[in-house]
Amino acid sequence: MKTKLHTLALAMAMTSPTLFAADIDSVDFHGYFRSGVGVSSDGALQEYQKNKVGRLGNESDTYGEIELGSQVYKKDDVSFYVDSMISMVSDGSNDSESTVNNDAQFGLRQLNLQVKGLVPGDPNAVIWGGKRYYQRHDLHIIDTKYWNISGSGAGIENVSFGPGAVSVAWIRGDNNDIDYRVDNDNNLNINYLDxxxxGWKPWTGAWTEFGIxxxxxxxxxxxxxxxxxxNAENGVMLTGEISQDMxxxxxxxxxxxxxxxxxxxxxxxxxxxxxDAWHNTEEATGYRVINTGLIPITEKFSLNHxxxxxxxxxxxQxxxxxxLLSLVGRAQYQFTNxxxxxxxxxxxxxxxxxxxGSHYKQGGEKYTVALALADGPxxxxxxxxxxxxxxxxxxxNGKSFKDxxxxxxxxFGVQVEAWW
Structure with a gap:
């Protein structure tokens, strides 16, 4: 959902000659948050392996993102767009959470420039630079982004080629404090080429994406x-996915x-x-298979897995x-609108x-029921x-709860989640 905040744009322009000179006529306002209150037999609500057993009734934090963006220049088919985002996370334990009390964290998550109209014959192609969430792929009910190379960088995306589009980016994602034995210079610079x-559609209702x-x-x-x-060595991750409308x-x-x-x-x-720059991974290899889907059984009853x-x-070493084997399913029945x-x-x-020759095993389950109010079915x-x-x-492992x-x-609890 995109909201045009003309009043906010006017206020910002009045207080900043730079913004006024850019002739911003509107600001796009987006965001996300989750927050609530909960209790368990351990005291505060407990969070347990939510990326593997599901997030519903299993989140104890307050988290929010506020995104402001605006097209600061447009002439003919050329436009320049500035995007920004700040975030906040805390455990939601009290009213006075702040960085001063060290119980809340604020971050600059996105700050970038996106330019359209400079690739001949390709109006949807974007040349960009700065810090951004880069084409993240999400599994919402387990709060996991299985393809997520985000950070400061630059690139060009959505360049038409055949039946689809090509995107290429260079992104920086350093690792901090990788060696406890070193007091200084223990942050390792890591660069990603993505x-x-x-967009290739092999048959009706199907579409694909591939990447390295x-x-x-x-x-x-x-x-x-x-x-x-x-001495960490260069690593590669290959991803291929196919989606199907049914x-x-x-x-x-x-x-x-x-x-x-x-x-x-x-x-x-x-x-x-x-x-992972904290372990010796020179021989490491791995693979993963993910299947997810949404099935509306009836007009009121649907399933996601x-x-x-x-x-x-x-x-x-x-x-x-x-x-790892993980399976999460969510069922939803709409009583009213x-x-x-x-x-x-x-x-x-x-x-x-x-x-x-030793082994380490982990495993667990989560069962949640909820009654919810939402803005539609x-x-x-x-x-x-x-x-x-x-x-x-x-x-x-056992003994994970009750001290x-x-x-x-x-x-038990109440939670609100929203995005716009």
Missing amino acids: ARYA DYAMPNPTSKQKEYGGLY WKGSSNKTVLQYATKGLAQNMISQGGGWY VLTWGSADKIT DTDKSR YVRGIGEVGGFYQKDDNRD AFMSRPELRVFASYLNDSE NTANNTWN
Whole structure:
């Protein structure tokens, strides 16, 4: 949804000669937030493996993003657009959360320039530079972005080529404090080259996207002399996905990914492309298969699911093999245009086989029921206010709850989620 804030633009222009000179006639306002209150038998609401068992009734934070953008120049077919975003996250525990009290964090998430109309014969092509969320691919019900190379960078995207479009970007994603033995110079510069091709439709109702991400650690001369974890090698992540529209508005997507070196751990961590420079990953490889879909069974009843199978080998110097299986399903029944019932069930099993012959297992389940108010009957319609109850169970390690005395707990609460 895009809102034109003429009043805000006028106020900003009056207080800033620079903005006034740019002749901004409107500001686009977007955002996201989630917040609420909850309680469990552990005290505050407990969050347990939400990327593997599902997020509904399993989120304890307050998080928000505010995005302001504007077309600051347009002449004929050429336009310049400035985009910005700030974020805030806290545990939602009190009224006076701030950076002063060290219980809230604020960040500059996006600040970039996007230029259209300078690629001959291709009005939708964009030349960009700055800091941005770069074409992130999301699995909403587990709050995971399985393809996410974001940060400061530059590139050109949506350049028409055959039946689809090409995008190429250079993005920086450094790793901080990678070696506790070093007091200074322990941040490792890492650059990503990202190339994608999207839009090819092999048959009716289907569309595809393919991409390659090449991560290049770039140590300083001093870090090369020190060696150790700074000897991280270049890694690659390959992604291919196919989506299919089906009967009565249902859809399904299958994703295949392969990764090496420091990118391999993403295949079992539910990551989207961050580079692990904290372990020896010179032999690491991994792959992941994801299937997700939305099925409207009737006009009032619909289902959404995410299935993940991941495998990674030698992602640390002590680990031989790691395997992950996760399945989350959410059902929604619309009682009226604004009132809905929601149920979500999720579970996962993960096993690490170590090189010394030992094993480490993780696994658990979550069951949630909720009654919600939303601004319409669509499955993803927001804003939404929910009253929920969740049962969490750690079926492998145990003793994860109630001050490490029990393997299960209950969450009760109210949460609001919105985007616009």
